[in-house]
Amino acid sequence: MVKDQKDNLFSLVKSMTKSEKRQFKLYVGRLGVNEDSKFLNLFNILDKLSVYDEDAILKNGDIKKQQLANVKSHLYKQILISLRLNPSHQNVRSQLREQLDFASILYHKGLYKQALKILDKSKEIAIQNEEKNLAFEVVELEKVIEAQYITRSISGRADELTIQAKKLSQANVITSKLSNLSLQLYGLFLKFGYAKNEKDAQEIHDYFNARLPKYDLEDLGFREKLWLYRSYFWYSFLLQDFLNCFKYALKWVKLYDQNPSMVNLNPVFFAKGQNYLLESLFYINNKEKFKYHLDKFEALVTNKSFTIDENVDALTFLYLNIHRVNYYFFDGSFKDGLHLIPKIEAELVKYTDRIDEHHRMIFNYKFASMHFGAENYKECIRYLNKIITTKSIAMREDLQCFARVLNVVAHYEGGYDYHIEALLRDTYKFLIKIDDMYEVQKEMIKFIRGLQDIYPQDIKKAFIELHKRLKVYENHPYERRAFLYLDIISWLESNIQNRPVSEIIREKYYEHFGTQ
Template sequence: MTKEQKDNLFLLVKSLTKSEKRQFKLYVGRLDVNQNSKFLNLFNFLDKSKVYDEAAILKRGIVKKQQLANVKAHLYRQILISLKLNPSHQNIRSQIREQLDFASILYHKGLYKQSLKILDKSKDVAIQNEEKNLAYEIVELEKIIESQYITRSISSRADELTIQSKELSSLNEFASRLSNLSLQLYGIVLKSGYVKNEIESKEIKDYFKDRLPKINIQVLGFREKLWLYNAYLWYSFLLQDFKNCYRYALKWVNLFYENPQMITVNPVFFLKGNNYLLEALFFIGNKEKFQDHLLKFQDVTSGKKFPSNENVQALTFLYFNLNSINLYFIDGSFQDGVNIIPKIEDELNTFKDRLDDNHVMIFYYKFANMHFGYGNNKECIYYLDKIISNKSFLIREDLQCFARVLNLVAHYEAGLDYNIEALLKSTYKFLIKTNDLYEVQKEMIKFLRGLQDIYPQDMKKAFEKLRDTLRKYEDHPYERRAFLYLDIISWLDSKIQNIPIGEVIRQKYHKNN
C-alpha cells in the first residue's frame, strides 16, 4: 500500500480519464514500432492494476528488472507529451509558449520577418492576459532578432523595445517580491498558525514592513494587485485582524469579477480568493454575507464556462465543502451539519490523492467539532484520533495542539475518564514541546485534572468559575486564538444551563445579529 501512494508513474496512470487513455494509445500507435513495445505493455498492466506491485510486473515478463527504471521513465514522459497535446490541457500560457517556440524555430531558420510577426501577436496576447513573464521573454527575443534584421525603423524600434523591456522587468520584479512575501507569510501560517505573543506580532509586523515594496497603485495591473492583496491577506490572518482579512479578500475576489476573463486564465487564484473571503466572514460571524458569497461561488464554479481539470475539481471540492461545514458553525446548526458529513467524507476519499495531509486533517477536525457540538462524543474522538495519530510534518502544529485539547474534553463528555490522567500528561507534554501552552489551555487542563475532587453538587459552580476565568481571555490579542479552534465558553455555558451547545451558540448568534 505504501508503494501505491509513492509511485509517481502509477498515480499518473490512475489519474487519466478514459478520453486521455484513448488519446495516449492513439498517440503511441501512430508508429507501428510501438504496437508491442515494453512501455505500452507496462501502461496496459498498470491501467488494470489496483495497486502498484513491482514483483507482479517482473513476474509477467513485461520488462527485466535492470530495464524497469528506464522503461518507467520513458512511459512517464510519453504520457506527459500526450497530455500536452490534449486540448483540455492547452491553456493560454501553453498557447503563448507554443507560439514562442514557433517563433524561435523560424528565427533559427533565418526567417526573421515571420518570427517577428508571430512574436508581436503573442506579446499582445500575453499582456492582455497578464502573462508578463512570458511577455518579457518575447520582448527579449524580439531584441535579439531586431539586432540582426536591420530595417530603417531600427532606431525607433530599439527605443520602443527597450522601454517595454524595462516596464515589464519592473512589474515582474514587483510581482516577484510580493509573491515571495506572500509565500513566506503563508509558510508561517502553516507552520505555527496565528501569532501567539507580542514578540511574534512585532516580528511579523517588522518582517512585512521590511519586505513590502513601495507601491504606486496606478501603475499596477491585475497580476500585481492580486499579489498585493494576497500579501496583505496573509499578514492580516497572522495578526487575527479578520476585518482586514475580509477587506483584502473582497478586493481579491472583486478583481476577478471586474476582469471576468481572468477567471478562466487563473481559476486557482479565483478559488483561493473566494475561500479566504468565506473564511474571513466565518470568523466575523456574518452568516448572511457568508451564504450570499457561498452561493455565488457555487454558481460560478458549476457553470459551463468555468475551467475543469483535476486540480480545479479538487480545489473546488476542498473550498466549497470546508466552507459548507463552516456555515453550520456560525449559528450552531450542528444537527444539520452532522447530516452532510457522510457525503463529504465519501467525496474526500475520491480526492485524497490530490489533497495534502494538512487539508485532509482540517476536514477531520471540523467533523470532530461538528460531532462534539451535536453531542456525538465518541464520533468526535474517532476523527480526532486520525489527527493525533498522524505523524506527518505537514500537519499544522496549532491543529495538532487543539485536537488534543478537544480530545480531553470529548473523553470527559463521553464518560471515558478511566485514562484521562494519561491523556492529560501526554497533552501537556505535547503542548510544552511545541511551545503552544497558553493560559486558556492551562486553565482547561487544570480544571479537567481536578474534576475527580469536585462533588456533584458543586459541579455547576466549578463550571461557572472556569467560564468566568476564561472570559477575560476572549478579547485578549493572543489568547483569543484558542476560541477560534474550540468554543470552550459555549461548552461551559451549555453545562451550566444544561442545554445543548448548539442552542447556546444559536442564542448568542441571534443576540449579536
C-alpha cells in the same frame, strides 16, 4: 515487490482520464513500430494494476529488471508529451510558449519577418492576459532579431522595444517582490503560527514593511494587484486581524470580478481567494455575507464555462465542503448540518491522492465538533481518535491540542468516565510539551490537571471559576482565535446553566445579530 501509489509513473498513469489514455495510445501508435514497444506494454500493465507491483510488471511484460528504470523514464516523458498535446491542457500560457518556440525556429532558419510577425501577435496576447513574463521573453527575442540589422525595420523600433522591455521588467520585478513577500509570510505562519503578543506583532509588522516594495496602485496590473492583496491578507492573518483579512480577500475576489477572463487562466488563485474570503467571514462571524459568497462561489465553479482540471477539482471540493460545514457553526445549528458528513466522506474517497492528510484531519475535527454540538459524543470521540492516533505526518500542534481537549470534554459529557483518569493524564502530558502556548491553552491545562481531584458536587463551581478566567480572553486580539477551534466559553455556560451548548450558541448569535 508491491509499493504504494507514491511511485511517480504509476500515480501519473492512474491520474489519466479515459480520453487521455485513448489519446496517448493514438499518439504512440502513430508509427507502427511503437505498437509492441516496451514502454507501451508497460503502460498497459500499469493501467490494469490496482497498486504498483514491480514483480507483476516483470512477470507480465517483456522488460528485464535492468531495463525497467529506463523504460519507466521513457514512458513518463511520452505521457507528458501526449498530455501537453491534449486540448484539455491547452491554455493561453501554453499557446504562447508554443508560439515563442515557433518564432525561435523561424529565426534560426533566417525567416526573420515571419518570426517577428508571430512575436508581435504573441506579445499583444500576452499583455492582454497579464502574462508579463512571457511578454518580456517575446520582447527580448524581438530585440535579438532586430539587432541583426537585416529586417530594416521602421525607425524608432529600437526605442519602442527598449521602452516595452523596461516597463515589463519593472512590472515583473514588483510581482516577484510581492510574490516573494506573500510566500515568506505564509512560511512564517507555518513555522511560528499567529502573533501571540505585542512583541510578535511588532516583529511581523517590521518584517512586512521592510520587504514591501514601493508601488503606485494606479500603475499595477491584475497580476501585481493579486500578489499585493495576497501579501496584505497574510500579513493581516498573522496578526489575527480578521477584519482586514476580509478587506483584502474581498479585494482579491473583486479583482477577478473586474477581470472575468482571468478566472479560467488562473483558476487556482481564484479558488484560493474565494476560500480566504469565506474563512475571514467565518472568523468575523458574518453569516449573511458568508452565505451570499458561498452560494456565489458554488454557482461559479459549477458553471459549464468554469475551467476545471484534477487540481482545481480537488481544491473546489475541499473549499466548498469545509465552508458548507462551517455554515452550521454560526448559530449552533449542528443537527441540521449532520447530513453533510456522510456525503462528504463518500466523496473524499475519490480525492485520496489529491487532498493531503492534514486537510482530511481538518474535516475530521469539523465532523467531531459538529457531533459534539449535536450531543452525539460517541461519534465525536470516534472522529477525534482519527486525529489523535495519526502518526504519519507532523500534524499541526494547534489541531492536535484542541482535538485532545475536546476529546476530554466529550468523554466527560458522554459519561465515558471509566478511564477518564488515564485520559486526563495522557492529555496533560501532551499539552505540556507544546511550545509557545496561548494563555487559553495554559488555563485549560491547569483545569484538566485539577479535574481529576474535583469532587462531583464541586464540578459546577470549577466550571464557573474556569469561565471567569477564560472570559477575559474572549475578545483578546491574540487569544480569541483559540475559541474558534473550541467554543469552550459556550460549553462552560451550557454546563453552568444546564442547557444544550447549541442552544447557548444560537442565543448568543441572535442576541448579537438579531433574528433571521
